[in-house]
Amino acid sequence: MAVTRYCTRTYLQDQRIFPSHSAKISLTLFVIFLVLLPAFAGQYLLLVASLCGIATISVLGLNILTGYTGQLSLGHAAFMAIGGYTVALTGEHFHLPFELNLILAGVVASIAGLVVAIPSLRLKGLYLIITTMAFQFIVEYVLLHWESLTEGERGIPIHAYSLFQLNLDDRSQQFYVVLVLAIAATILTKNLAMSRTGRAFVAVRDHDIAAEIIGVNLAKHKIMSFIASSFMAGIGGCLYAYVYQRITPEIFTFMVSIEYVAMIIVGGMGTVVGGILGACFMTLLPQFLGLIFGPLSSAYPFMSSRLGAINIMIYGMIIIFFLLFEPEGLFGIWIRIKNYWKPWPFKY
Amino acid sequence: MKTKGMFFSVFLAVVFLFSHSALAEVGVTEDSILFGHFAPMSGPGAYLGKMSVGLTQAWMKHINDQGGIHGRKLSLIIEDNKYDPNLTKTAFFKLMDKKIFALINVYGSSPCVAIMDDVQKAKIPVIPTYASTHLMFLPMKRYWFWLAGCGLESGVVVNDYIYGDLKLKDARLGICYQDDEWGKDGRLGTEIGAKKYGKKPVAVSLKRGSKDLTSQVTTLMMSRATHVYFVGYAPDFAMLIKTAQNLNYRPQFIGDYVSVDARIADWGGPITDGAWAIGVTGLPQEQGMGIDWAKEISAKYMPAPFDKIFIPLQLIIFAGSKAAQTALESCGRNLTREKFVDALGETGGLDMGGLVGKLGYSKTSRKGISQYRVYKFHYGQKKFTMLSDWRYPSIKAEETR
Structure with missing residues (x-):
């Protein structure tokens, strides 16, 4: 749950994006690996990698709201849907370029975030959850039933688009766009978390009354948090629409909102690394389970429905496991692993 | 001469190799x-x-x-x-x-x-x-x-059978449909078909995976629907019939082609006897x-x-x-x-x-x-029998566009 680094002695150290040289090198190597990924990955792997990137952007948004500011939301998928449908509609009717669509998706989603944030200022805990959940259901209902605008369940196809001469119809080029935006979102969130505003968010989360006493404007920071969160969700939704090339209400259901909350729980609330780990883990988990259960279903078709149920059970059990035994999520595990190896070969 | 022959053989082998790979289709091997x-x-x-x-x-x-x-x-x-x-x-x-x-x-x-x-x-x-x-x-x-x-054509067939074949002028049709593309197609077809006979059906939707259909049944009951056409999964069709029975509401239930499933007897019990369904397969x-x-x-x-x-x-x-x-x-x-x-x-x-x-x-x-058929379910024998033979809907899906 910590915003500041472990074992830092000066503010300068605390404000660095990369805490150490080894972190800088390992992250650079990781980015190089990602850049080279399209050279050896197939369409499926690239799609899954793009989905991880999109989930990362959206989950970082939710982490700002829930992890840093402590405002629980079960309507994150609705903001993504707003972003996604914005690009679908603007693309269909106004043929706007990709970069403009992207910004527009974020802006429209953040306006929706503002609309939810203002009445939610006086709410917290369960009441806020119910409000955001209601927002999710309203958006779902509108998308499904305002058929003249949204085409209902059949959805809106997203036509081929390009960015700076790149044909983004291609999976590898799509992946690069998602990668660049995911990196940008990570740096932005990291900076925001370490800024004065980010620390105010944490103060609101830890004790709102105490925060107000020390001069943090609660309303302003809650609204800012909602806007930042929904902006990133909108961007995520926009990218989802482009990657899927068709947008339907079923992409952004209540279950998706739950999954996003699960991502920050599993990854670790209030940490950027945790958000990324959670997003990747929860996106890859069904694919990984599919790798195990897919061949089993092929071999034993009459076991398939049971295998499907086991699949879901494992999914639920992992979330329960993290809630009970690893409340700091994958981030906590990561820190423990790091701390274990730091003094190696000595014990302490 | 020997070298030329060897080159020619290699050339032929390469040509064969490439022509073979050019012919091979994705997912198809020799065997x-x-x-x-x-x-x-x-x-x-x-x-x-x-x-x-x-x-x-x-x-x-x-x-x-x-x-x-x-x-x-x-x-x-x-x-x-x-x-x-x-x-x-x-x-x-x-x-x-x-x-x-x-x-x-x-x-x-x-x-x-x-x-x-x-x-x-x-x-x-x-x-x-x-x-x-x-x-x-x-x-x-x-x-x-x-x-x-x-779904669209099945909805038309329902109307054709009730108002065209049976000439039930006073019948009031209701539709309970799964809230997705399939269900909406069914609703649209039912509305188009009913319009042809100067009728307007009552429509209620259900969310896929719903476990309670009381509100849907109540709406249909209040609107005095005498025939209820259901578009959704067979277990849900059985649940609809059961729920209606619990509310003492007994219209003629009609399922779509997925509901032509003898297991509705197990899911819904004896009350499923006499239910109709619009089928697309033989029996x-x-x-x-x-x-x-x-x-x-x-x-x-x-x-x-x-x-x-x-x-x-x-x-x-x-x-x-x-x-x-x-x-x-x-x-x-x-x-x-x-x-x-x-x-x-x-x-x-x-x-x-x-x-x-x-x-x-x-x-x-x-x-x-x-082509479609209308079937009737017999609970005792756990089977469907034919009410009307293969037929085309009076309005085809292509004509509705």
């Missing part, structure tokens, strides 16, 4: 053809997924035991899509990376719509899709072969070359209870498999996706031996089914 399949293995649609996987594999075993098609054995890769469009998308690309030749026996309106454009772009044949939405065949998509009951107790073929394969390769045909939906899967088999056979050894698609387009009018009505594929249409 196998690889098909892909996705189905929900969990959730409300899992009971159908389990069946579609089992039947497809049984059909393949049957073919393979007979030596395959032109010496090639059929194999299948399965992906669980949980009826989720997102997972269907990744499942499709996974199958594509595994180099499948075609997708076979897939269903689900939302999942199929999610990959509709990708399939067209990748030029992978889908034979057939059981997705009940008219989007699958209107406008025609070269690689999508549709074989199902069209298990009927005689016919296709039905006998399906029975033989099921008895030989399927474990109980699927070793017997008791759901006409089983027949529709065999119908799709039969069409695929016919097309594969007519392609010969030199099998390509394009050749396969062209061959499928020529299976129109193929005698399905009672599995379904006349197969409707052609060069300009991918609509496999246009």
